[in-house]
Amino acid sequence: MMFRIDPTSDEPLFEQLVARVRIGVAKGELAHGERLPGARELAQALEVNVHTVLKAYQVLRDEGLVDLRRGRGAIVTGRAQAELSAVERAIDDLIRAAKAAHLSPDATATLVKEAMR
Incomplete structure (x- = not known):
């Protein structure tokens, strides 16, 4: 899945990342067990601070969409594909x-x- 953000948007960057993962899970673009890019790797690719990505991953963890494990990264544990x-x-x-x-x-x-x- 390609992650894109709009740095000119009023929406905070971490919320944009959270929304992209939510949509990816809902559409079935991100499957259960799929590994998301590492925080440092994604931060570098998007040219954002690593803490922005970590905050997004923590929100997703709190929602039950990903599992965060040291050394393993973020793994999609999300719900089944939604009817959109x-x-x-x-x-x-x-x-x-x-x-x-x-x-x-x-x-x-x-x-x-x-x-x-």
Whole structure:
């Protein structure tokens, strides 16, 4: 799985990493028993502080999505693949409506974040 973050986003970097793993597990892109990149390796690849990656891994551990073991790294222990087709259809509808309203991706994301609070 390719990890990507947006350093210009208002969302903290560690939360972006957590979200990517959650989505990867939900979509079945990350399987039970799969090893995530080491914290140092991922931090270097993303050009972030290693503590950012460690914080993300700790949140995922606390949620039960990964198991952290010294020397073994982070292993996916997450739940089964979720059914996301309804969510993906709703997102497609949202994107069409946002484009029709001439909203930027950032404005659309802000609306979604506010609605989910």
